[in-house]
Amino acid sequence: MQDDILVVDHVTNYYADNKLGIFSKPGRKQVLNDVSFAIHKDEFFGLVGESGCGKSTLAQAILGLIPFEGSIKIDGMEYAGTDRKMISSRIQAVFQDPMSSLDPRRTIGATMREPLIAHGIGSKQEQERSVREMLERVGLDAAYSDRYPRELSGGQRQRVCIGAALMLEPKLIVADEAVSALDVSVAAQILNLFRTIDAKSEFAMLFISHNLGIEYYLCDRIAVMYSGNIVEIGTADDIYKHPAHPYTKLLLSAIPDMEKHEENGSANEQATVGHDAGSRPNDVRKGPAPAGACCYYARCQKACDRCLRRQELARTVDRDNDEHFVSCCLQASLESV
């Protein structure tokens, strides 16, 4: 489609998973399983899931850092057969830990000027001026350009990383757990910064997080990922207020509720099964799902024989709503429950 900045089409990725023993056959572990979605222009797209579900692998595939099967188109261009510079001017990343993203021996100004040098944009004076402008845009003083990362606080470093990502005016920013390493009060500042910068310039964002609350706050649409599959995509309101997939419901019920103080263990029944002997703790997988089954088969409490087939991400919950997709065959019956 014309107004999609990123199109991820049937992307699959494996890690080599060698068993112990030198004569064993090399195995492979599927990390991404036929992932497809699109991000529209100027949209904040959230990706949420537990650790190990493949969120960061997907981000690396989109950034062209790892090989994958399938196709990823950024602004209509694929990594294969396109000049890397063309793509990197359109897509930039912000990672979790700003200290490990910044070179400790370079000044902030030098780090932020680097993309401009690499792409040969402007003279030295122009580059330095745009660095100063960018520092002010991300809420820092222009004088920070001569400082080193160690002289800044965590929140300021993350502002520098965001500024560096914006230097080339990309059309897509991939933010992988960009506020997870920050203190609560500083994370709020960074979330506000994302919102104000977005109002001034046009870019789309893939915002990856394990925190559904932050995703809901910031994003227009959210995709929920489980074990390498996208199990539900919808607008933030769809996901948060009308979740359709049992995994999304579990995630939502597990968010600590500020108003609900747990008295005698009554609240959060679904998410907190586990300490009573006899009941199945649901962080214990029933073992791997049979080949070809729904990815959530092993953990789903409602799983039945129909779930032994892989579920397509196709069914809409609400027939009038063409933004909300879920990959669960029981979803129709769950809805009536």
Place this chain on the structure above:
Amino acid sequence: MELVKAGSGDFDTIKARPIMRIKDLTIGIHESKQVYTAVDRISMDICAGEIVGVVGESGCGKTVTNLALMGLLPKVLFVQGGSAEFECEDGHHIDLVKISGKERREINGNEISMIYQEPLTSLDPLMKIGRQVGEAVKIHNSGLSDEEVHDRVVKELGEVGLPDPHGMLEMYPHQLSGGMRQRVMIAMATVCRPRLMIADEPTTALDVTVQAQVLKLLKHINQKYGMTIVLISHDLSVISQICDRVVVMYAGRIAEAAPTQVIMTAPAHEYTKGLINSLPSMERKGSDLPCIPGHVPSTEEKREPCPFAPRCALADDICRQQEPPRRMIGEGHVVYCHFVK
């Protein structure tokens, strides 16, 4: 400034008997030949059978305080002053920051235990689960036979909700999931039935779904054995789930302490208000989050008498000249602020 009564902590209106009284505890840090203050004269009482939450941002001193109680401070940190009086099971009182190594060995694991953030770094990767959990039992109960130790470990593993406790004895930590490892840690911390358990960010490394289970398990242990728990976290929503009372720390000092319900509904300190408001919630979608400007001061930075003054909207000259007084504004509700009446 209101006079602090002798022996009074921040919870002195609470009727329950305190099992630990921390008084004016100060912890210093050696850094590049200078001494800075990491924790500045904090006082609190911890009562028997309650869950106390300690909340604050990184560098506020919440972990350092609890390492000092366990006698586990790294070399650069040292206790400068103050006391932490703990009441042992047999009724005699000891000062946790002054006891000898021999006394410490009697206390740690048996009377006070601790759970850390990342279970994989706390568990010995080369030791089977059964031996790791049994170790504490053997050390503190030298009279027990191997079978008795074995039975207690199996019972404890079942108690914390691990499936197949017998099979678990022969497993290694790497064979378990993150949530199961944290349950093993909890089993190790509870197997000797200590009076006090300190849980330092026990759920931070876990997924949300597992976090909810672990929190419920802690509440269950608290209720079943009447075990006192100190839960340290940076996440106010985690604290509000299971804690009876909350202590909010900022830059090495206590800002506010109150029952959980009071903290969540009627916070008095500007910092507590800011912390609660800056959590993204459903109602705030589409509008700016009210955040606290500035950043947490590092230990080397010069601090104002009220450490929150540079970030506080109410701050006035008095905040930069005088330390905020300790004010009691309600049942068990203590605030350190010039502007709270």
